[in-house]
Each structure stands twice: as structure tokens, then as C-alpha cells.
Amino acid sequence: MKRWMLAIPLLLFLGTAVFLYRGLYLDPSELPSAMIGKPFPEFSLPTVQANRTLSRADLLGKPALVNVWGTWCVACRVEHPVLNKLAQQGVLIYGINYKDEDAAAEKWLTEFHNPYTLNIADAQGTLGLNLGVYGAPETFLIDAKGVIRYKHVGVIDDVVWREQLAHLYQGLVDEAKP
């Protein structure tokens, strides 16, 4: 047995330990989105107020947050005040009311205030499917040309906004300036 071979078990152990240690801090429920860098999918859906039909073209021109929400989603209620605050600060937010009823959604918006500039009613979840949505709330960051640049799964709170989304959004705003 050569001397260096004695070190093999130790090296194997250290390698495994490094992988397992990393695994402690990974969140398996967060999937890398396959949609980043792809254009926002085409759609033709009514607004929640059902007064007009929206398509992809309506979302273009300015960078925005596209927030997937539903009245059935408990975490969305936690997120809602944060979105209201962001909307007041001038952040452009579009909503996708995912697999919900329009009446319930309208009631929610009048009760809790409406941060959404436009609100797409995706009752069947078809747009959600094309976006790769697997639970609400999810928020996409799209640029002025309608390309998806970032996706956040889960509630946006003050910390998430400050540490992850704010500078990305600001970057897109700066990018859109001529």
C-alpha cells in the first residue's frame, strides 16, 4: 500500500462533507426558472374588471413587476401591503389573477387597495402554465421589451425587495432610458 493511498478515505470524506454542508443551505423548493431570458409569452385574456382584453403588447414599454396572485393564496395577503407600498413609490406592477374568480378578486382589490396598473384574469391558468408558474405568489421582472429577466418565488417582503429586487428593477429602469 502506497503512502498517499492512505489519504484517499480522508479526501472522500472531505468531499462528501463539503457537498452535504452546501446542501444544508440550499432551498430545494426554489427551482431555477427556465423562463429567464425568454420573452413573456403571448396571451389574450380579459382584465379582472372584464372591461377589456389584454395581450402581451399591453405589458411592453416599461420595465415592470408581474405578480401572480390569487384570493385563495394566503401568502399573497401577506405580500399585498408591500406591493401597495411599492406601487405608491412608483414601481410599475402588473397582476395575473391566477385561477381565481373575478368577483372575489374585485372584492379583494377594493378591500385591500389595488397596486396593479393592469390585472390579467387568468381563470384557467393557461398563462400561468406558459410562464411555468407552480404556486402563488410568484413575481416576474420583465424589461421594457417584455423579456423575463428575473423570477422570485414566494412572498416579496421589505427585505426581499431591498436585497434582491430593488437594484434589479432600478437596473432595468436605467437600461430603458435612452
Added chain:
Amino acid sequence: MKRWLAAMLLGLSLAGVAQAAIDTYQFANEAERVRFRTLTQELRCPKCQNQDIADSNAPIAADLRREIFRMLGEGKSDPQIIEFMVDRYGDFVRYKPALSSRTALLWFGPAALLLGGVVMILLIVRRRRLAGANTPQDLSEAERARLAQLLDKEHP
């Protein structure tokens, strides 16, 4: 006999677990039904991550099953359907990942480890055999006496 009984009881208790979510879909033919079953068992539910979409009761899994059924009806091929899912949810949804440079370790890692183990065992066996051939088979007179003494001590 007892062992057989235990095995049978265990088997029966498992039979209840191996159930899938129930939908009512009308397939055009038996082949399509089989394809639906294979596809839903090969794709992973994005929400409840350790279940395939055939098995899961999550709303998103139901949506994906409906979508697969629709695409089968449209005459899409299996690779097209899988591509549709991967485009939206990433490679993650495939229980059988595509063979690429990123997944090569996943595909060949276990076989490489097994092969390494076999090579190790062969090396060790060979070395032992060589070492065994070199030791003298016969004991010297003094060793014989000592051996007899030791054995006597053990079994007086």
C-alpha cells in the same frame, strides 16, 4: 412459513400505498392511454417535488395532466410533450434527465463508482493471494511446540 406470511402481509399493506390520483380521461385507444401513463410517471410535479405528476394531487399536477392529455389528443409526440414541460419548468421536471455534459456525471457516476469498487476488490484479492503464496507453509519445530501448548491451554 412464518416468513412467507410476513412477506405477504407486507406486500398487501403496500398495495394500498401504490395508488395514483384519479382523473377521468377518455383515450382514443389503448396505446394513447399507455403513453399518458408513461409520460405522467416520467415527469415530476414542480410543487410537490418528490412525486411524479401521475401521483400528485396538487392542482398544478392536475393542470399538467390535463395539458398532457390535450397534447396527446393533438397528436404531439412524446419528445414534443417533454420539451413543452422542460421549456416551462426546466430540466428539473424530468425524472429521466436528457444526456448532456451537465448530466453525464448523473448518468455514469454510479456505474463508474461500481467499476472502481470492483477494480479495488480485484487488486486487494490479487495482493492477498501473492502475499499468501510467499509465506512459508510449514512451521518450525519451535513453533509447533508453541502451537500445541496454546491449543492445550484452550482445551485442557
